[in-house]
Amino acid sequence: MPDRDWDFVSLELDVAIDLEDRSLTGRAVHRLRPLGVASEVVLHAADLDIVSVTVDGAAVEAWRSLGDRLVVPVAVGPGERSVEVRYTARPTAGMYFRGPPGDAVREVWTQGEDEENRHWFPGWDYPNDRFTVRTAVTVPDGLVAVANGALVSKAPGRAAGTTRWEYALETPIVNYLVAIAAGEYRVVVEPGTPTLEHVVPVGTSDATVERSTRETRSMLDYLARLLGTPYPWTVYRQVYVQRFLYGGMENATTTVLADDYLLRDPVLDRYNADFVLAHEIAHQWFGDLVGVYGWRDLWLNEGFATYYGNRW
Ligand SMILES: [Zn+2]
Missing domain, CATH: 2.60.40.1730 (tricorn interacting facor f3 domain)
Structure with a gap:
């Protein structure tokens, strides 16, 4: 590079x-x-x-x-x-x-x-x-x-x-x-610091949004406390998209998530979804707020995000 x-x-x-x-x-x-x-x-x-x-x-x-x-x-x-x-x-x-x-x-x-x-x-x-x-x-x-x-x-x-x-x-x-x-999205807003926005396909029920995103605030608060550094921005947004290439992507303030993680069925195991949500939230600090100088160091972003995501 x-x-x-x-x-x-x-x-x-x-x-x-x-x-x-x-x-x-x-x-x-x-x-x-x-x-x-x-x-x-x-x-x-x-x-x-x-x-x-x-x-x-x-x-x-x-x-x-x-x-x-x-x-x-x-x-x-x-x-x-x-x-x-x-x-x-x-x-x-x-x-x-x-x-x-x-x-x-x-x-x-x-x-x-x-x-x-x-x-x-x-x-x-x-x-x-x-x-x-x-x-x-x-x-x-x-x-x-x-x-x-x-x-x-x-x-x-x-x-x-x-x-x-x-x-x-x-x-x-x-x-x-x-x-x-x-x-064709609906946006479910949770006021607070930061403001949370859950962006989902129209037709997604309130219950599904609540079930899928309910731990978001606790993840943000937990990591801010653990890291001693506030979440860097005023808004945190999770956008559930169709046929995403990966599980999630930690774009600053605007994480994109595969819609597989919309928990449309109450009996679904939420472990995998929460794991991805927490990982992308950890990236808001590691990768987004601070980052690497070159691609060869990308494992640092992933390493910290994986570690701190799992801490939650
Ligand atoms: Zn990652």
Whole structure:
């Protein structure tokens, strides 16, 4: 893994998703500072059709696509830059579409770890840099969209019949933890510190939500006490999705879980589900709040999350 030429400070992401077409239109704005002498910015971008690139508001024509890298020339010099990329994409990885007839509800969700987020937005797709994230997701009216952090606005989208959901996370995170999900969901909110949001397919009963998520608060409180460090964010969200690739994924504030862990039947053994919930919650500290510099150290995230998840 290469070291860095730039310090990525913030990412502003604005994506409009067409669930039927399984495609998206996006705009990503990175603010970044040079760490040394750098004449170009390298962003990872796969499956992306680049529409335009600007640096500090000025159009750049000389950008190059090299494999899964987008190379943007910039004037050498100190000071913060703003690199904006407009693009369209039909992702072959990183973003997954689900819906009838094979699935109960229409939805789209993402899975970044480890280097898959480059398939739906251009970014620095290594774990050795952290930046704040502001994410807007535009989807058809009637769907619910979530992303890292707290909801800051919900307004009509540019196209008729769409809604734009905007979220912000002010604490910096690494690229693979950036995530969105949108679909025919209902959101069950548990007020408190942090606010809990259980995001489930429409039609999921209150009893199922309660049964599946009832230990969440106790897990968060227990780990905060044990670690002597409060849960880092104001919201913790668990999104149950269809045909997930794994058991769960600890995206900062917005864990994605396989819907196998929705305990629809009271006689189901809850041990496996609670094990996964606690593991992903432990990752909010180990992997999300603090993390590793390179992929070879990923076992540290997993080791601590496995240990502390089991402590609960
Ligand atoms: Zn894990």
